[in-house]
Amino acid sequence: MSQAQQGREEIILTAAIVGAEVTREQTPHLPITADEIAAEAKRCRDAGASVLHLHVREADGRPTQSRDRFYEAIEAIRAVTDIIVQTSTGGAVGMSIDERVQPLDCAPEMASLNCGTINFGDEIFENSLPQMRAIAERIRAAGVVPELELYELGHLDNALILVHEGLLTAPLHVQFVLGVRGALGARPEVLRFLVSQLPSDGTWGVAATGRHQLPMAELATELGGNVRVGLEDNLYLEKGVLAEGSAPLVARAALIARARGREPVSPTRAREILGIRAAG
Numbered sequence: 203m204s205q206a207q208q209g210r211e212e213i214i215l216t217a218a219i220v221g222a223e224v225t226r227e228q229t230p231h232l233p234i235t236a237d238e239i240a241a242e243a244k245r246c247r248d249a250g251a252s253v254l255h256l257h258v259r260e261a262d263g264r265p266t267q268s269r270d271r272f273y274e275a276i277e278a279i280r281a282v283t284d285i286i287v288q289t290s291t292g293g294a295v296g297m298s299i300d301e302r303v304q305p306l307d308c309a310p311e312m313a314s315l316n317c318g319t320i321n322f323g324d325e326i327f328e329n330s331l332p333q334m335r336a337i338a339e340r341i342r343a344a345g346v347v348p349e350l351e352l353y354e355l356g357h358l359d360n361a362l363i364l365v366h367e368g369l370l371t372a373p374l375h376v377q378f379v380l381g382v383r384g385a386l387g388a389r390p391e392v393l394r395f396l397v398s399q400l401p402s403d404g405t406w407g408v409a410a411t412g413r414h415q416l417p418m419a420e421l422a423t424e425l426g427g428n429v430r431v432g433l434e435d436n437l438y439l440e441k442g443v444l445a446e447g448s449a450p451l452v453a454r455a456a457l458i459a460r461a462r463g464r465e466p467v468s469p470t471r472a473r474e475i476l477g478i479r480a481a482g
């Protein structure tokens with residue numbers, strides 16, 4: 203799959219608008235139905251996002267990896283926006299691999315691939331090498347571009363094992379997920395070190411949790427990386443002020459990028475950079 207080099211003046215903004223853990227009790231701005239998700243996806247696209255990291259929910263808000271719910275949401279999204287849909291294969295803690303891979307049946311353009319087990323709050327988010335292999339094989343078979351979710355330094359080495367085994371192909375697209383309680387903290391020196399360990403080709407970005415989202419977005423932008431924001435990772439626009447959905451967080455990330463000479467790319471351009479064949 204041919205890929206274009208990402209220019210230093212270009213930035214890919216990803217919106218993570220649903221997640222698996224956030225509840226309506228925590229924020230009334232969480233989209234749950236397919237129509238709500240599609241409307242929020244469009245708002246995020248209009249604010250500068252080119253990729254949508256997607257989870258879905260049952261009608262009562264419970265997280266699910268149901269292919270039917272994903273299908274419904276993706277259809278609604280594609281009716282209103284050209285944003286790249288990246289489905290989660292992480293789902294929620296405790297889900298089986300078979301449950302987690304269901305959205306790959308819905309023709310997403312990208313899918314997450316979690317590259318190692320971590321403590322996730324008081325729970326354990328399991329991603330053993332055999333589990334990683336099983337998901338990577340399914341992603342490859344579906345012809346979907348993986349985004350590697352790295353929560354710890356060793357997760358890059360895990361990803362490289364899969365490259366060695368032929369289950370992943372460079373250039374890699376990496377998302378450092380920092381600040382999860384139980385895993386690596388979102389600190390500037392941590393990010394600088396992680397970036398220093400990456401292969402020279404490929405792309406990388408940062409998704410930082412809670413109050414770390416803004417400063418890590420700023421640092422990633424300065425270091426030439428990409429940025430993920432949204433309610434999955436952070437509910438607040440500023441201390442004590444709930445973000446009215448993910449779009450205001452995307453809009454702020456776009457402002458941060460432009461102030462540093464980097465322009466959020468369109469989904470069309472992001473497809474070229476990420477090596478995604480045009481949808482349809």
Ligand code: KMH
Nearest residue numbers: 222290291292293295314
């Ligand atoms: N909900 C987390 C346990 C992913 O989407 O791939 C896992 C997660 C990662 O959100």
Ligand code: ZN
Nearest residue numbers: 221290292434
């Ligand atoms: Zn996720």
